[in-house]
Amino acid sequence: MRLPAIAIALCAALCAAAPPACAAQQDAATREDAASHRVLVMLRMPAPHFRPDSAYAGGYAEDGARAALRRTARELAATYKLTLVDDWPMPAIGIDCFVMEASADAPLEPVLALLARDPRVAWAQPLNQYHGLEADPLLQVQPAERFWHLSALQRASTGRKVAVAVIDSGIDADHPDLAGQLDRREDFVDDKPDTAEAHGTAVAGIIAAHAGNGKGIAGIAPDARLMGLRACWETRGQPARCNTFTLGKAIHFALVNDARIINLSLSGPPDRLLQTLLDAAAARGVAVVGAFDPQRADGGFPASYPGVIAVATDDDPRLLPAYALRAPGTDIPTSLPGGRWGMVSGASFAAAHVSGLTALLLALQPGTTPARLRRELASPPTARVSASGNSRAGRIDACAAVGRAAGACVCQCPTTTAATFELLP
Template identity: 50%
Template sequence: MRWLLLLLLALLSGGALAAQPDASYDHDTSRDVLLMLRAPAAHATPEAGYIGDYRNAPGHKARARIARKLAAAHGMALRTDWPMPALGLDCYVLEAKDAQSAEQAVASLASDPRVESVQSMQRFDSLAAGQDPLYPAQPAGVAWKLDELHAFATGRGVTVAVIDSGIAASHADLRGQISESRDFVADDNARRAIPETHGTEVAGLIAARAGNALGIAGVAPDARLLALRACWQANGKGRAQCNTFTLAKALQFAIDSRAQVINLSLGGPRDVLLSRLVDVAMQRGAAVVAAVDPRAADGGFPASHPGVVAVAGDASRALPFRAFLAPADALPTTTVDGGWGLVGGTSFAAAQVSGLVALLRDAAPRLRSAAVRDALAPGPALGSAAARPLSIDACAAFARAGPGCACGCRLADAQETPRH
């Protein structure tokens, strides 16, 4: 059966979307230092509309002078900066001559009273490993009874921020699914991101168009995506790479855009700045979904961060936090060349759960972010021993979220239970 599916994928695939390599972050980021300076509350400053004219605002110029002085005093160069109003900060990227100098600068700058916080730049990686012809081959379609769930919720009105590599917005199964696109790698002000492999594959699993007689159907086909390019791939292929600064800029944008779901199909070391932004996103109502890193003993960050919906691809090992199990092998999805292909890995398991969370938020708009994990599957209390990932019963998740029985129901129950 697998070779027949591959043949069908080959026949369906077509077109070409050239992804140009990006060299903006090809240098050794171990030399980079992230410097945070306090900024006044946005409502009290002339740069409140920072996206448009932030760099021309008087307050920013004063803080930039301080950043340049601090950089020069420690033998570094000021490379770039970005506002983080969710934290009341401006973030500056300083570049040292080598990794050892950067480490020494972090220790020295931490004691400077003008500095709110300072840290090293860290690297993150992607975790890859109906009427739509490939829908029968989608594992989540069967396991989660998506045909039945889509009668009650399709993700309409829900915004999902896909913080990843570039997405092929012109793909036939993604055309019209992206409400806004931003590139936080190549150009701070770029409104469109170049199409790349990983982001396109993740986007298709979340929100590929349904019922268009093409390819697949996303788990939440009526959700709208924020395509936020914070990761990059050499020649558009291979494992996508990101860093603290690009991810922070994208998280800030997702927070400002009031995304209800934020998908982070990536993993790396624990990061202070990103932890703070993830906390603010959840406090403001977003459900943050992240992939468990199978290479990391603790499951990796941000999956291990408290409150995050962590998604694993298998239940072979216990984790020190609550995690959920989703299909992760032989998943058909959209590809950057305009066709469809098979993918595998926890990146894509997480993408499907982001789609499911979008369905829950469509069906139960008042569902609080903190309650999403309990809706997916009740788990052990905080502080309990490590446990294996929990299987998701999507029909039961709908009932726990509040809208009542939506699938796998007896006829009598279906007649008595209010629907969305």
């Protein structure tokens, strides 16, 4: 019972020279602590009485009846060692509600039990706490919400405790949507682990941005634990750059630190060192997700390497290789450095979607192998091609994949009774 008081004292010390916002937080903490020691005691109002004169308005004025209830409330407080704090008459339900506070070290349950048996009390109850249900303002424009029914998926899984290594440029760990989401931060470029860069921050946000915090977006797997492994660097006006050595160090770090998923939103030439590390990842059961390079027929490396889950954008117009999956990758709202949000497009961000979705699956079935994950993610194969030439092969049915892992329907579930409809003339 002393912990809230200690927390308030610490908050007071830290806020001594802080701006007014900190004082507001301290006030809120004080209110919440006080509420944890308070009960509501309901006393029934006397039956309404009617007077024939025109002054009567049916209210509950400061008259003898109200004074009598207050006396009763004070007697109850004294009997049960409570302090009378406040009250509010509620004539609409015939109740006067009194707020009473117990001492900090007194448990409320015995007091509530005694009050419940007192014939003067209509009922007594705890002072419960409630919270607003804030939505992430950009959630409704996220393709993952429109096409994957992200909110429904997250009722089945949030990727809890699944370790995802984001091997990329620097991640803004102070971003409102990413604060506290990174378990590890390592820099394999120039020993500047606090570097915040656009590409890495955007990828990390898609995978694991906070959900339901009333800010920005919702990550696909908001309860996944990120490793922010900086192996790439950014130069103004240029895409992020990496090399064999920086990537090799980062992949090795992910392997020895028990990453379950490695996200590689990048492309380049085949490389023996990196191939050897990817083979080691496959042997350890680590899922590697790579971005399908639209400039290369085979998707480039590492996407084309056996065992890597290759991901292209949903709107890529080409007939893709059978091993490539499709995921949202165009006009994706996500986090950007400096506490900002913006729109991004490209296979890098489609791959981030799949890394997040893979985390949802692994949280439900931790032992699933990378090969099985790839099969679970893919829709049933089809040779259908749209008028634009865009093959539907490899398109992900996220609801079905998560539903199979959860063993239950997770979105757009059928009702238990059948209904028959007919067309009207």
